[in-house]
Amino acid sequence: MIVAGCDVGSLTAKAVIMNDGEILASAVTRAGTKPKESAERVLDIALTMAGLRRDDIQYAVGTGYGKDQIPFVNQSESEISCHAKGAWWRMPSARMVIDIGGQDAKAIKMDENGAIVRYVYNDKCASGTGRFLEVMAEALGVPLEDMGSLSEASTEKLTISNQCVIFAETEVVSLINERKKPQDIARALHKALASRVASLAKSIGVTEDIVMTGGVAKNSGVFKALSEGLGLPVKSLPDMDPQINGALGAALIAGEKMKK
Numbered sequence: 001m002i003v004a005g006c007d008v009g010s011l012t013a014k015a016v017i018m019n020d021g022e023i024l025a026s027a028v029t030r031a032g033t034k035p036k037e038s039a040e041r042v043l044d045i046a047l048t049m050a051g052l053r054r055d056d057i058q059y060a061v062g063t064g065y066g067k068d069q070i071p072f073v074n075q076s077e078s079e080i081s082c083h084a085k086g087a088w089w090r091m092p093s094a095r096m097v098i099d100i101g102g103q104d105a106k107a108i109k110m111d112e113n114g115a116i117v118r119y120v121y122n123d124k125c126a127s128g129t130g131r132f133l134e135v136m137a138e139a140l141g142v143p144l145e146d147m148g149s150l151s152e153a154s155t156e157k158l159t160i161s162n163q164c165v166i167f168a169e170t171e172v173v174s175l176i177n178e179r180k181k182p183q184d185i186a187r188a189l190h191k192a193l194a195s196r197v198a199s200l201a202k203s204i205g206v207t208e209d210i211v212m213t214g215g216v217a218k219n220s221g222v223f224k225a226l227s228e229g230l231g232l233p234v235k236s237l238p239d240m241d242p243q244i245n246g247a248l249g250a251a252l253i254a255g256e257k258m259k260k
Contacts, residue, residue: 001019001020001058001255001258001259002017002018002019002024002052002056002057002058003017003018003019003057003058003059003060003061003251003254003255003257003258004016004017004018004043004046004057004059004060004061004250004251004254005018005060005061005062005063005082005246005247005248005249005250005251005252005253005254006039006042006043006060006061006062006063006064006070006072006073006247006250007062007063007064007067007079007082007244007246007247007250008031008035008038008039008042008062008063008064008065008066008067008069008070009031009064009065009066009101009102009103009246010031010065010101010102010103010104011030011031011101011102011103011130011131011215012028012029012030012031012102012215012243013028013029013030013031013035013038013039013041013042013064013066014026014027014028014042014064014243014244014246014247015027015039015042015043015045015046015247016046016244016247016248016250016251017046017047017050017052017057017251018251018252018254018255020255021255023248023251024049024050024052025046025047025049025050025052026046026049026241026244026247026248027042027043027045027046027049028042028241028243028244029041029042029045031066034069035065035066035069035070036066036069036070036071038066039062039066039069039070039071039072040071040072043072054072057072058258059074059254059255059257059258060072060073060074060254061073061074061075061076061077061082061250061251061253061254061257062075062076062077062250063076063077063078063079063081063082063246063247063249063250064079064246065103074254074257075257077249077250077253079099079106079246080106080108080116080119080121081116081249081253082245082246082247082248082249082250082253083097083099083106083108083213083245083246083249084097084108084110084114084116084119084249085114085248085249085252085253086213086237086244086245086246086247086248086249086250086252087108087110087211087213087237087245087249088110088114089114089248089249089252090237090238090240090245090248091209091211091235091237091238092114093209094110094209094210094211094235095109095110095111095112095207095208095209095210096108096109096110096201096206096207096208096209096210096211097110097210097211097212097213097245098197098201098210098211098212098213098226098234099212099213099214099245099246100128100129100130100193100197100212100213100214100215100216100217100222101129101130101214101215101216102129102130102131102134102215103126103129103130103131104121104122104129105121105122105128105129105196105197105200105214106119106120106121106122106200107119107120107197107200107201107203107204109204109205109207118204118205119204120200120201120203120204122196122200125164126165127163127164127165127168127192127193127196128163128193128196128197128200129193129216130214130215130216131165132165132168132189132193133147133189133190133193133216133219133222135165135169136168136169136172136186136189139169139172139173139176140172140176140182140185140186141182142182142186145218147186147189147190147219147221148190148218148219148220148221148222148223149220149221150182150183150186150221151183151186151187151189151190151220151221152183152220152221153183154181154183154184154186154187155181155183155184156180156181156184157184157187157188158175158180158184158185158187158188159188159191160172160185160188160189160191160192162192163192163195163196168189168192172185172189175188186221187221187225190219190221190222190224190225191225191228191229193216193222193225194222194225194226194228194229195225195229197226197229198226198229198230201230202230206230206231206232208232208233209235210230210232210233210234210235211234211235211236211237212226212234212235212236212242213237213242213243213245213246214242214243214245215242215243217236217242217243218242218243223236
């Protein structure tokens with residue numbers, strides 16, 4: 001029973017292929033301007049990794065920003081449902097998922113059976129998203145993937161008072177002109193982003209275990225800052241790329257549809 005899940009976001013496309021509850025392959029690639037092409041490209045990568053063809057997939061579910069433009073899926077599901085499903089399947093003790101993607105952030109509260117209790121979503125402002133860090137990394141002249149390790153070398157506590165991307169960028173430039181160290185600015189930026197996301201999560205009631213997913217979950221600095229902002233430890237899903245969680249949930253839903 002081979003099924004697939006495809007999550008096309010604003011910045012990346014993800015695909016997961018499963019067989020009887022086992023992950024056969026997963027792939028992540030940069031999304032282009034056309035969700036259809038991004039979806040087909042990432043699925044083909046995953047199929048090659050699994051040694052399969054498209055005809056081998058018996059059911060596919062799509063999710064994410066471009067879910068309605070994925071041509072090969074049998075149905076589409078909300079990101080909320082897919083992220084909750086993927087996180088609970090990988091970590092049944094999880095009661096909250098915080099997903100920070102390129103253009104949005106979401107917090108999802110679940111019960112002991114993985115059912116969604118409450119959720120909150122932010123896709124109206126870039127603060128609290130991966131785009132915020134992307135812009136700030138450019139302002140600092142630092143590769144985005146190095147921001148986490150850079151912040152770990154911080155020795156001075158700085159504060160970024162503006163959460164708006166435009167004003168925060170201006171504030172970063174001012175700190176650079178004041179000859180503040182990049183590692184200290186990076187740490188302040190992580191704290192600012194985490195503060196925004198923590199407020200989002202607290203609005204629906206924070207409870208353990210908390211897992212963080214999405215591309216920003218690869219940033220150790222944000223991970224640490226979010227734990228501090230919530231006052232509770234934030235965990236990562238074991239043995240899994242945090243970016244594929246939505247696609248994983250979509251594949252799990254596809255498997256459930258096949259069983260029915």
